[in-house]
Amino acid sequence: MELEMYQVDAFAEDVFSGNPAAVVPLYEWLSEDLLQHIAMENNLSETAFFVRKGEYFELRWFTPEAEVDLCGHATLASAHVLYEYLDYTDPVVVFETKSGRLFVDRENGLYSMDFPAWTYNEIQVTERVATALGARPAELYMGQRDMMAVFDTEEDIRALTPDSRLVSKLDGMCLIATAPGLDYDCVSRVFVPEMNIPEDPVTGSAQTILVPYWANRLNKTQISSYQASARGGLLLCEHLGDRVKIAGKAVSYMTGTIHL
Template structure:
């Protein structure tokens, strides 16, 4: 069996930036075990698989360790592959996922994704969190999926050197660290060691948590964010109440064939 494979740098306008995702279009679902093995072999933060179901696409995402219920950059990469390589021409891509129905539209070379807005509750900043991050945040929150640490300035976020063993023991899937930005409205870094991703380069789904928070904190609904990983990536954000929009570009790094 041969499967097409596309590796795409999402939230990037040139290769070696943004967040790399593998995209594998399918005609029918493979077994969960086989998709997990392919994702582990790719060894990227996410591998996306999709199949067409009439007017929409079913989409699933796997890290090297397990399946996840929402992923931003691999959704962007999947839409990019449909438009760039698979002759998709409709104005909007509709994805059915374990995280709900998602919509992606394209304007010129920018892809805009409609995602859920996730709420937060403030929790106490503990010594356990400070030790894991190597710095004490000003505020700490627990979201619907992720924990979020808020720092006073961008330099603190950029200078973090976490203990990933300790981070993997914290609550939530992702450990989001964020602060107001200098050239951007806010900056962030996201750590997901429990999923085999010490630091995720650009995490679209983390903005489901950050966008509502910063919209309220900054008093604005349109924002530009930057994820300050070693690769880095810029995200245009819009807060819509119970939904958000996050947008960015994508570029092709590789096309290939998986032989099984």
């Protein structure tokens, strides 16, 4: 068996920035065990697989460790592959996923994703969280999937040196650290050691909690969100009540063939 595979840098204007994702189009679903082994072999934060079902595509995301229920950068990368390599011409791509239907459109090279806005509740800042991050946040929130620590300054975010072993023991899948930005509405970093991702370069799904929070705090709907990882990436977002629009660019890095 041979499968085509594409590697795309999402939320990036140039290669070697943004967040790399592998995308594997399928004609029919393979076993979950085989999908997981492919993702493990790729050893990227996410490998996306999709199968066309009439007018929409079933989409699944796998880290090297497990399948996840929502991933932004691999969704954007999948839309990029459809438009750039698979002759897709409809104005909107519809993906059916574990998080419901997701929509992606492209205009002037900018991909815009329509994701759910996740709710969150403030919780107490504990010594456990402060020790794991190596610094005490001003506020702490628990969302539907992820924990979010809010700091006072961008410098606080860039200076963080979290202990991955301790972070992996906290509640939630991702630990998001965020603060007001100097050049953007907010900056963030995202740590996912539980999924063997010490730090995710750029995290689209994190905007589902970041954007509602900052839209409410700044009293605005348009949010420029910069993820201050070593690779870095800009996400242009809009809060739409129970939905969040997340836009960014994508760059092709590699095409190849998987031999099984």
